[in-house]
Amino acid sequence: MKLRILLSSVVALASLTLFAKADPLAVGASAPDVTAIDQDGKSISFKDVYAKGPTLVYFYPKADTPGCTKEGCSIRDSWEDLKKAGIQVLGVSEDPADAQKAFAEKYKFPHTLIADADGKVAAAFQVTMKGTRTSRQSFLVKDGKVVWTMLKASTDTQAKDVLTAYEALPKK
Numbered sequence: 128m129k130l131r132i133l134l135s136s137v138v139a140l141a142s143l144t145l146f147a148k149a150d151p152l153a154v155g156a157s158a159p160d161v162t163a164i165d166q167d168g169k170s171i172s173f174k175d176v177y178a179k180g181p182t183l184v185y186f187y188p189k190a191d192t193p194g195c196t197k198e199g200c201s202i203r204d205s206w207e208d209l210k211k212a213g214i215q216v217l218g219v220s221e222d223p224a225d226a227q228k229a230f231a232e233k234y235k236f237p238h239t240l241i242a243d244a245d246g247k248v249a250a251a252f253q254v255t256m257k258g259t260r261t262s263r264q265s266f267l268v269k270d271g272k273v274v275w276t277m278l279k280a281s282t283d284t285q286a287k288d289v290l291t292a293y294e295a296l297p298k299k
Contacts, residue, residue: 150253151252151253151254151255151264151266151276151278152252152253152266152273152276153273153276154273154274154275154276155272155273156272156273157271157272157273158173158174158177158182158184158266158268158271158272158273159173159248159251159252160172160173160174161173161247161248161251163219163241163242163243163247163248164224164241164242165224165227165239165240165241165242166224166227166228166230166231166239166240166241166242167224167228168224171217171239171241173217173248174271176215176217177268177270177271179215180213180214180215180269181212181213181214181215181267181268181269181274181293182214182215182216182217182267182268182269183202183209183214183215183216183217183265183266183267183268183289184217184219184252184265184266184267184268185198185202185216185217185218185219185263185264185265185266185285186219186220186249186252186254186261186262186263186264186265187199187218187219187220187261187263188220188257188260188261188262188263189220189221189222189260190220190222190226190227190229190230190240191226191229191230191233194263194282195220195263195282196230196234197282197283198218198263198282198283198285199218199230199234199236200234201282201283201284201285201286201287202216202218202236202238202285202286203234203235203236203237203238204286205286205287205290206237206238208286208290209286209289209290212290212293212294214267214289214290214293215238216238216239217238217239217240217241218236218238218239218240218241219240219241219243219248219249219261220240220241220242220243220260220261221242221243221244221246221249221260221261222242222244223242223244224242224244226242227240227241227242228240243261246261249261252264252266255278262278262279263279263282264276264277264278264279265277265285265288265289267289267292267293269296274296275289275292275293275296277292
């Protein structure tokens with residue numbers, strides 16, 4: 128009987144953990160001041176990146192999978208337009224740095240990929256989890272604030288969606 132109660136408790140706790148839904152950061156929220164490593168094992172301070180200009184932080188479930196590849200290639204293929212707009216890009220998944228590096232090299236991504244193996248970046252952005260992986264969500268940060276979100280980010284049109292949103296922002 129005690130074993131059955133213990134097992135029921137463990138299953139209930141695991142379900143809460145695997146299917147937990149927090150509300151991701153909303154427009155107007157302060158962008159998280161978090162540090163993580165990139166595909167080269169270099170420490171990246173998100174606050175330092177934000178200070179250089181508008182920043183797209185996009186989360187994807189797993190490197191080198193079909194949807195995530197389309198999303199990254201969308202950004203790669205529109206890189207000149209993103210640069211012209213002054214937008215920096217950080218792609219984040221829970222893959223380790225070596226998997227991120229292989230992914231970036233295979234598809235010639237010009238942007239930084241973050242290895243969020245411990246999930247602290249996703250937690251800071253309050254990204255929804257799908258099982259044990261992050262959902263495909265995007266955040267545009269400007270002047271240290273979240274100015275746009277896409278909580279069901281696209282794959283093929285990610286860069287276009289970001290550019291459209293950025294162009295619609297009020298200009299100072």
